[in-house]
Amino acid sequence: MTSFPTASPLSRRALLRGGLAGAGLLTLAACRSAADTAAGRAAGDATGPRRGGVLTVGAGVDFTPALLFAQSANTLVQRLVFNTLTRYDDQLKPQPELATSWQVAPDGAAVTLKLREDVNFHSGRRFTADDVVFAVKNLQNPARSAQLRSTAAAVTDFRKNGDFELTLVLAHPVSNLFDLFEFMIIPDSATVEEAFAGTKLVGTGPYTFTERKPGSSITFARNASYWNPERPYLDGVEIRVVPQSESLLSSLRTGQTHLSYSVRGKDVATLKSDPQFRITSYDTGSGAHYIGVNLAAEHVGDQRVRQAVAWAVDRERLVQQALGGYGTVSATPWPESSPAYTADAAAHYRHDPDRARQLLKDAGLSGISLPFAHSNDPGSTAIAQILQYDLQQVGIETVLQPTDSPTMQKQLIAQSMPALWTLSHGFAQLHPATLAVSAYPFNEAKNSSHFTSPAYTDVVQRAWKRPDSDSDEAKALYRQITDVLLAEQFVIDLAIAGLTEVAGGRVRGATLNKFGYLNLDDAYLTA
Numbered sequence: 001m002t003s004f005p006t007a008s009p010l011s012r013r014a015l016l017r018g019g020l021a022g023a024g025l026l027t028l029a030a031c032r033s034a035a036d037t038a039a040g041r042a043a044g045d046a047t048g049p050r051r052g053g054v055l056t057v058g059a060g061v062d063f064t065p066a067l068l069f070a071q072s073a074n075t076l077v078q079r080l081v082f083n084t085l086t087r088y089d090d091q092l093k094p095q096p097e098l099a100t101s102w103q104v105a106p107d108g109a110a111v112t113l114k115l116r117e118d119v120n121f122h123s124g125r126r127f128t129a130d131d132v133v134f135a136v137k138n139l140q141n142p143a144r145s146a147q148l149r150s151t152a153a154a155v156t157d158f159r160k161n162g163d164f165e166l167t168l169v170l171a172h173p174v175s176n177l178f179d180l181f182e183f184m185i186i187p188d189s190a191t192v193e194e195a196f197a198g199t200k201l202v203g204t205g206p207y208t209f210t211e212r213k214p215g216s217s218i219t220f221a222r223n224a225s226y227w228n229p230e231r232p233y234l235d236g237v238e239i240r241v242v243p244q245s246e247s248l249l250s251s252l253r254t255g256q257t258h259l260s261y262s263v264r265g266k267d268v269a270t271l272k273s274d275p276q277f278r279i280t281s282y283d284t285g286s287g288a289h290y291i292g293v294n295l296a297a298e299h300v301g302d303q304r305v306r307q308a309v310a311w312a313v314d315r316e317r318l319v320q321q322a323l324g325g326y327g328t329v330s331a332t333p334w335p336e337s338s339p340a341y342t343a344d345a346a347a348h349y350r351h352d353p354d355r356a357r358q359l360l361k362d363a364g365l366s367g368i369s370l371p372f373a374h375s376n377d378p379g380s381t382a383i384a385q386i387l388q389y390d391l392q393q394v395g396i397e398t399v400l401q402p403t404d405s406p407t408m409q410k411q412l413i414a415q416s417m418p419a420l421w422t423l424s425h426g427f428a429q430l431h432p433a434t435l436a437v438s439a440y441p442f443n444e445a446k447n448s449s450h451f452t453s454p455a456y457t458d459v460v461q462r463a464w465k466r467p468d469s470d471s472d473e474a475k476a477l478y479r480q481i482t483d484v485l486l487a488e489q490f491v492i493d494l495a496i497a498g499l500t501e502v503a504g505g506r507v508r509g510a511t512l513n514k515f516g517y518l519n520l521d522d523a524y525l526t527a
Contacts, residue, residue, distance in 0.1 A: 053525040054236040058248050060262035061405045062241045063218055065198030069144040071426055079517035080220050082185035082203035094178045108173030108467030115164040119227045121188045122208045129166040133158045134189045145413050147438035151180045173467040176431035183515050206232040206521050233524035245378050263502045264379045266324025282499040287424040288333050291492040296450045297419035299368050306489035308359040312394040314351040319495050322383045326498030333428035333493050339470050340432040340478035348486050356394040369397040371418035376402035384422055412440045412448045432478045433464035441491045451490035
């Protein structure tokens with residue numbers, strides 16, 4: 001029988017208030033399940049969950065195996081094949097998954113986990129504490145490009161008490177410990193390199209990997225030996241790569257695709273009145289759109305130029321035209337649910353072209369031209385074109401550089417971006433310190449902008465190396481982090497994007513966790 005987590009100071013204080021994706025998305029399993037049940041019965045599904053069928057999911061970008069252990073543009077695969085130690089419920093409390101209970105030491109420098117004893121990998125090998133040790137060390141490996149590597153690296157020792165109890169010894173308390181536990185998928189040590197290459201994915205999760213066609217699809221079959229009794233309901237899952245927005249809409253309308261989280265905001269509006277679709281919005285958003293700045297490039301190393309860019313952008317127009325109104329204007333990365341959020345900081349930069357021009361004049365610059373990279377999908381291209389126009393109005397010409405998403409991810413990690421780029425980032429929905437020690441654009445030790453600051457490092461480390469996340473002292477540190485971000489503008493936040501699930505009327509029970517992992521344990525298709 002699954003036990004419930006042992007209460008501890010950190011397990012309570014470390015509960016997070018935020019919610020992304022994508023690049024991290026809030027787990028709404030409990031409330032979504034209730035809503036799905038009611039909706040199912042209203043649609044004639046009076047008998048409850050139904051077995052069988054293959055669910056087809058439409059994704060805007062392909063799965064990138066080399067980013068399996070990192071937060072990438074497509075994280076739908078991870079939770080189908082793999083499990084995590086814990087998962088957040090809709091009240092943001094960690095719940096058991098492979099760990100049945102936990103006890104955090106009073107000083108926050110150790111956590112003891114009790115593990116399930118009835119779990120097997122898809123290969124038939126039994127899951128034990130050794131696999132947790134391997135999973136932590138796997139994230140500590142720099143080759144994995146894992147954003148939570150710094151949190152994993154805080155684990156300095158492993159003390160086993162048999163096969164199903166393990167103590168993780170930490171170098172210091174970490175306020176985002178349960179972020180790590182939900183982020184860290186548990187891979188099979190014997191096949192991890194094949195997983196990293198995309199040729200074999202072996203985990204303990206509800207579905208087994210069957211086939212991958214790069215650029216086209218990836219398919220999975222029901223794991224008949226799954227440790228969660230009677231789950232999953234579906235016979236299989238197919239994730240189809242449909243980068244063109246028009247094709248994705250057509251696929252949904254014809255029933256070829258059952259479910260998608262990749263429909264553009266302005267396209268969702270065309271589906272809302274169609275009774276064949278169920279539209280569900282996640283109030284935590286799907287991450288934030290931003291302009292990244294490479295401080296090593298010409299001109300933009302000047303803080304005044306970066307601030308000029310921030311004042312030049314018409315964020316309201318961006319949200320309305322590019323996001324179809326599915327987003328919230330914000331000059332900071334934090335959603336309203338984050339303990340780091342303040343309304344005044346979110347509104348710090350507004351559309352003020354005159355102020356932007358004055359800053360450029362103060363910097364002794366006019367008529368400059370900068371390379372500007374963006375993903376080559378239609379939605380990202382539309383955003384880039386709006387930003388290009390706004391910058392042109394204040395005297396900054398940009399040369400757009402459309403790039404495929406996997407290449408941009410690699411450039412982001414390698415710190416080889418041009419002077420300007422636009423993408424969306426995640427992690428702001430988690431513990432605030434996670435953003436600043438983990439996300440590629442914000443990492444205080446090594447970020448994509450080549451930004452360094454002793455003051456930034458100091459406040460980030462103090463916010464991270466503590467056992468609580470919501471005290472007044474912690475919130476004061478978050479405000480200091482925000483102040484640095486607003487002043488330095490090496491990441492120019494624009495808007496919190498809305499996250500919308502578009503599902504055909506037959507789909508029930510699908511959820512996303514805070515990292516955008518697709519959970520289909522309870523999903524099914526009605527008759």
